[in-house]
Amino acid sequence: MIAERLCTLREEDGAVAVLDQTQLPHRHAMRHLASLADAVHAIRAMLVRGAPLIGVTAAYGVALALKEGAGDEALARALETLAAARPTAVNLGWALARMRGRLALLPPARRREAAWAEARAIATEDAEANRRIGAHGLALLEAAPRRPVNVMTHCNAGWLATTAWGTALAPVYAAREAGLPLHVWVSETRPRNQGLLTAWELREAGIPHTLIADNAAGHLLRQGLADLVIVGADRIAANGDTANKVGTVLKALAAADCGVPFHVAAPCSSIDLACADGAAIPIEERGGDEVRRVAGFDRHGAPATLAIAAETTPVANPAFDITPARLVTGVVTERGRCAPDGLRALAGGSP
DSSP states (O other): OGGGSOOSEEEETTEEEEEOTTSTTTOOOEEEEOSHHHHHHHHHTTSSOSHHHHHHHHHHHHHHHGGGOOSHHHHHHHHHHHHTSOSSOHHHHHHHHHHHHHHTTSOHHHHHHHHHHHHHHHHHHHHHHHHHHHHHHHHHHHTSSSSSEEEEEOSOOSGGGSSSSOSTTHHHHHHHHHTOOEEEEEEOOTTTTTHHHHHHHHHHHTOOEEEEOGGGHHHHHHTTOOSEEEEOOSEEETTSOEEEETTHHHHHHHHHHHTOOEEEEOOGGGEETTOOSGGGSOOOBOOTHHHHEEEEEOTTSOEEEEEOSOTTSOOOOBSEEEEOGGGOOEEEETTEEEOGGGHHHHHTSOO
């Protein structure tokens, strides 16, 4: 089982070990998180990434913070510090609100143990939610008109972005286990190149895939080489507008023009019913050096960066973009599938 043999996060003697995704796909290395500062750094520097995993890491960050003191001031500081780590992924705020609700009314002496238990529950529930996303999304692949099914995705929304299975890739893994022949078109996803993580995941799982330059996606869609597009989400507004890694809306526009279904796969914790539409979603602006430089490993296997633009080159680096609901064919969650205008009923239901 794919979900059973892979690990992005685990508890270790009062600390947390996370898979350092800045080292992938070249090295598989775990990083030890022992404090609030460690957890914040892991989220901000993208050692962990993907909305669900950011939420889980933040929950454990609260537990780590309370090791040094569990009073009201310490709890408030931990919640505030973690909330500021990254602004777009709603799972971060969702997980922190859940931790606050569980801990705030407890006496300080009981908070540490309860924090670890709640973080553990959030992680376990994430894995199960993603398994269900895979089960619900499998029907989309089974309905494709040809074999192998050709799926196009963007960024990385596999097990690396969650505690297990992934979101957009969960139906792909479910299809693999069901014996459904398929192939995945994987965008490199600059400037952070998270598509390389997807390619690494799929290689490890033995799933046929092809890495493409981001700008090749429209051409492939026009050539009829993709049966459907599935992407993840960092936040879905109440009207179905979706924030995902920058470059997603270009695929949605091309898919709509070519008549290719475009689906968003995400847990219900990524749905923000308090956010009316995409205009209200904050878009994280990251540092310019992510665009001016390319990170990788040299021929000796050592980490290295290569400058591709002058240090004085002005840069805009929005980390996400908004895909309007009119371009989204459907949303897949652990509670089932729906059209973008059916999110409120779905998010308020039960699994």
